[in-house]
Amino acid sequence: MMDLHCHTFASDGQYTATEIVAMAKSIGLTALSITDHDTIDALDEGAQAAKQANIQFIPGIEINALGKNVHVLGYNVDYKSDTALQICENNKQLRQKRAELIFAFLKQRAIHLTWKDIDKYALHKIYARPHFARAMLEHKYVGSIKEAFDKYLDTPEFRQIKEPRPTVEEAIVMIKQMQGIPVLAHPMQQGKAYAELDTFIIPLKKLGLAGIECYHSENTPQDTELSLALAQKHSLLITGGSDFHGEKVKPDIKLGSGINNNLDFHDDKLLALLCQPHH
Structure with a gap:
């Protein structure tokens, strides 16, 4: 079994890379990719821990682009290169x-948080909504992480914020510059209909998009079916991952198995492709 999508403390996850590798080992995963948002800070630690645990490790990243839940995963990125460091610094x-x-x-909604409140959860300063949600929970503005998102951080009003982010095209180019393999994360979470996604993918493939994350914890069976149809139609790689962040951040999602064991993904051919050494 493999999990090609999880987050550590370096972005908005709860655990360190070493802890995630230990978890992966305990549940019998044979391959793992750490894909923190916009940072490669945990990859060295993850690679070393995975080597000791005899787990195949694919260094990854997830770049958040403009648009609702438009994220691009990058696999087998050359995380020690100056280019990768520079791209991540810019995104930070x-x-x-x-x-x-x-x-x-x-603040406009009478929630007064400080940098200190957020930095407690964002030690690497890769600021993300879960950091705000955890601070809001700590200061009793909300009763749960879910409430923080439902009432504030995942609302139409919140989405009106003009966020400084790369376009999806720029995200793909960044991953290519890092020698990585770009894969569109959880496409069904974008809220687009199949026909719209179908059109969306065509120019991205020309730019170098190589795959689609078809298996994801938050997919319905129909979401998975439609994602697979898209990947097959456009001859793209099929990947899968839990998007595990830890129970304090995404309580329902478990590493390797998703929500209520809805994830069971393994593909040796894909693994061989994602692990090819850089030339």
């Missing part, structure tokens, strides 16, 4: 600007 600065906009949005 964009996240800082975005965080300032989120503070202002919450």
Whole structure:
């Protein structure tokens, strides 16, 4: 079994890379990719821990692009290159600007948080909504992480914020510059109909999009079916992952098995392709 989508403490997850590898080992995963948002900070630690645990490790990243849940996963990125470091530094600065906009949005709604409140959860300063949600919960503005999202951080009003982010095309190019393999994450979460996604993918494939994440914890069986149809139609790789963040961030999602064991993904051919050494 493999899990090609999870997040550590370096972005908005709850656990360190070492802890996630230990979890992967305990549930019998044979391959793992850490795909933190906009950062490669956990990959070195993850690679070392995976080597000791005898788990095949694919260094990854997830770049958040403009648009609702438009994320691009990058697999087998050359995370030690200056290019990768520079791209992540630029994206980190964009996240800082975005965080300032989120503070202002919450302040207008009588939620007064400080950088100190957020930094407690975002040690690597890759600011993301779960950090705000956890701080809101701690300061009793909400009763759960879900409430923070439902009432504030995942609303039509919140989506009006003009977020400083790369376009999906730029995200694909960034991953290619990092020598990585670009894969469109959880396409059904974009809220687009099949025909719209079908059209959306055509120019992205020309730019170098190589795959679609068809298996994902939050997919319905129909979502998976439609994702597979898209991948097959456009001759794209089929990948899968839980999107595990930890129970304090995404309570329903378990590493390797998703929600209520709805994830059971393994593909040796894909693994061989994702693990090819860089030339």
